[in-house]
Amino acid sequence: MEEPEEPEEPEEPEEPEKSEEPMEERPAAEAGAVIVTRALTKRYRGGQLAVDGLDLTVPAGSVFGFLGPNGSGKTTTIRMLMGLIEPTSGSARVLGHPVPRGARAVLPRVGALIEGPALYGFLTGRDNLLRYDAADPTADPRTRRTRVADALERVGLAAAAGRKAKAYSLGMKQRLGLAAALLQPRALLVLDEPTNGLDPQGMREIRSLIRELASDGTTVFLSSHLLDEIEQVCTHVAVMARGRLLTQGPVAELAAGTRGRLVVTTPDTADAARVLKEQGAGDIAVADGDRVDAEPPDRDLAEVSAALVRAGVRVRGFAVERASLEDAFVALTGEGFDVAG
Structure with a gap:
């Protein structure tokens, strides 16, 4: 396992500029926000538009x-928010300060785990x-060991603290x-795939x-x-998808805005599927056993139920x-999910 390279010295950030627009004059949603971006755009050399407005x-x-x-622009966005790369145009504010210009004021109040931790394997x-x-x-050296012990305990690594990281x-x-x-x-914690590589118990602990x-x-x-x-x-x-938001x-509102699936339980699955199609249902699927599900038709579902009964379908x-968040995601993007964007 190769040891990580020593990081390059970052350029000295400029002093934060005062906002041209006082917080009290901004919309209420922005005034109470930790992160705000407006028309944030990143175009790489060669013309690739990674984040678009x-x-x-x-x-x-x-x-x-x-x-x-995959390729939606999430990681590029996170790197801009943390001042690791500069946007091509647009603006970003984190904890009330513009970034990357205000990074000196922002970063001490932000904890981040981006694209996996950089560790020294021999330590x-x-x-x-x-x-x-x-x-x-900003860290007080007198309480350093106490902070480290507390952090190790908090993530369940106290017993392994003395082992080398490469193991x-x-x-x-x-x-x-x-x-x-x-x-x-920290006022803000930015986590990229925080449960990557964890077993189910570890995932539950990190969620908690x-x-x-x-x-x-x-x-x-x-x-x-x-x-x-x-x-x-x-x-x-x-x-996000293809660089655009x-x-x-709220999670509940996103899922609620997506239509759920109509599920009919019956031993007469073939007849139920036929009737549902006649009633205007879409994407009909017959599962093994006694389940038929479909996109609900644009009509009163009581009429659909009555039609099933009239056709002799034994509706149980x-x-x-x-709808789940996954249903909403697929409905929005038209594709499956891969976070490596």
Whole structure:
């Protein structure tokens, strides 16, 4: 396993500029937001348009899921928000400051785990965190070891703190990266695939930690390819595709805006499918056993049920299942989900 290269010295960021528009004069949604982008655009050399006019608003105190298929521009967006790359045009504000210009004021209040943790394999987990903490000019060296011990305990790595990082599994490395982001109290936590490589128990523990952080007032901004995970832990969500924002808002509203599936339970599946088609239902699927599901037709469902009964179909169940976040995602993007965008 190769050791990570020593990072290059970052350029000295400029002093933050005062906002041209006072916060009190901005829309209420922006004034209470932790992240705001307006027409944020990134075009790479060669003409590739990675992010196209992104208008994103992340409410304070939310757990915000950032979703999109492969190549949607999520990682590019996150890197712009963290000041790692500059936008081609548009603007971004994080914690009330413009980025990347205001990075000096923003970054001490932000914990981040982006594209996997950068670790020194020859150092122990504890020593990796001690080095991270020592690089923070705001960190009090007198309480360094206490902070490191607390962070290791919080992510479940206290027992493995003395092992070298190169012996860690992928999930353990992910936990260690998360511990590094939690060394100091953070107003904002930015997580890229926080449960990558974790077993089901580890995933539950990280979800619980995210909820705990949010309840303490930390805004959590995370991307994940596990839509069920996003649905369990996130309060808000944004969906991107091909560099553009398709939708954003509370998770419950996004799922509610997508039509659910009509499910008929009957031993007469072939007849039920025929009647549903006659009634205008779409995308009819007959599952093994006694289940037929379809897109509900644009008509009173009581009439559909009555038509099934008139046709002699023995209806044992008739209901519309609530749409999931995955249903909403597929309806918006027209494709399956892959987070590596």
